Amino acid sequence: xxxxxxxxxxxxxxxxxxxxxxxxxxxxxxxxxxxxxxxxxxxxxxxxxxxxxxxxxxxxxxxxxxxxxxxxxxxxxxxxxxxxxxxxxxxxxxxxxxxxxxxxxxxxxxxxxxxxxxxxxxxxxxxxxxxxxxxxxxxxxxxxxxxxxxxxxxxxxxxxxxxxxxxxxxxxxxxxxxxxxxxxxxxxxxxxxxxxxxxxxxxxxxxxxxxxxxxxxxxxxxxxxxxxxxx
Numbered sequence: 001x002x003x004x005x006x007x008x009x010x011x012x013x014x015x016x017x018x019x020x021x022x023x024x025x026x027x028x029x030x031x032x033x034x035x036x037x038x039x040x041x042x043x044x045x046x047x048x049x050x051x052x053x054x055x056x057x058x059x060x061x062x063x064x065x066x067x068x069x070x071x072x073x074x075x076x077x078x079x080x081x082x083x084x085x086x087x088x089x090x091x092x093x094x095x096x097x098x099x100x101x102x103x104x105x106x107x108x109x110x111x112x113x114x115x116x117x118x119x120x121x122x123x124x125x126x127x128x129x130x131x132x133x134x135x136x137x138x139x140x141x142x143x144x145x146x147x148x149x150x151x152x153x154x155x156x157x158x159x160x161x162x163x164x165x166x167x168x169x170x171x172x173x174x175x176x177x178x179x180x181x182x183x184x185x186x187x188x189x190x191x192x193x194x195x196x197x198x199x200x201x202x203x204x205x206x207x208x209x210x211x212x213x214x215x216x217x218x219x220x221x222x223x224x225x226x227x228x229x230x231x
Contacts, residue, residue, distance in 0.1 A: 003117040007078025016084035023087050066092045068215030072222075073099065076111040077123055085127055093214050095127055100174050102126025109178055187228035192221025 006012075031052075038048050069092035074082045077099055085095050096110075103110040105126065108119035151159050175193075179186045196217035203209040 003115070003120045004078060006117060007120055008080065012078065012080040016080045019084055020087045064212075066215075068212070069093060069096060069218060072096065072111075072218055076115070077120060077127075081124060081127075085131070089131055097170070097174070098127045098130045099123040101130070101170075104174065104177060109181065112178075112181065184225050184229035188221045188225025191224030192217045195220040 035045075035048060066086060070082055070086055073086075073092065073096055082095075086092055089095060100110040100123075102123035102125060103115060103119040106118055106122045108115050108122075110119070110123065148159060175189055179189050196213055199209060199213045199216060203213055
């Protein structure tokens with residue numbers, strides 16, 4: 001049985017829909033609370049509507065960028081889990097990273113030919129358990145601020161260096177795992193990396209482009225990989 005038959009099974013839709021509805025309910029409660037506070041502050045309904053409209057329009061760009069990455073995630077772990085995870089977390093690149101880490105934990109590569117139900121289950125567990133860190137961080141923020149202040153007091157650059165080094169190490173490890181599979185994968189990685197470097201440099205002048213860098217780089221990487229494989 002193909003793991004995608006499991007990943008897109010109706011039972012997963014039934015399991016994911018309640019959480020998405022809960023997220024929508026929280027959004028409505030926040031909007032309601034905001035309107036109540038605005039009323040007490042003397043802000044008119046007309047001004048509130050204008051603010052909501054401006055915020056909604058501004059969110060289209062970042063949301064579209066997330067959607068581009070979500071398409072790649074859907075092809076790997078199915079639509080229900082992708083939809084649910086990004087409804088809760090909203091960070092497409094983080095979810096893609098967690099899914100890849102889960103697959104690598106059982107000796108598989110996300111989206112590759114050998115990726116099966118075992119890799120899929122590992123990816124879901126990784127996405128779910130690593131996602132808990134977002135909640136834990138809420139309780140650790142006061143302590144983390146104190147630790148950050150102490151580190152910066154000794155060396156204000158150390159924390160940045162450690163954080164960036166960890167991300168580079170994780171990304172490099174996952175990239176190399178895919179690159180050694182074959183020429184087409186190496187070409188895809190080269191295309192994605194070079195395009196991301198160029199787009200990141202360009203986004204310094206075109207700030208609106210920052211939200212789209214990852215999604216566009218993925219598309220370019222896939223196109224280069226397909227061209228290299230002769231598809």
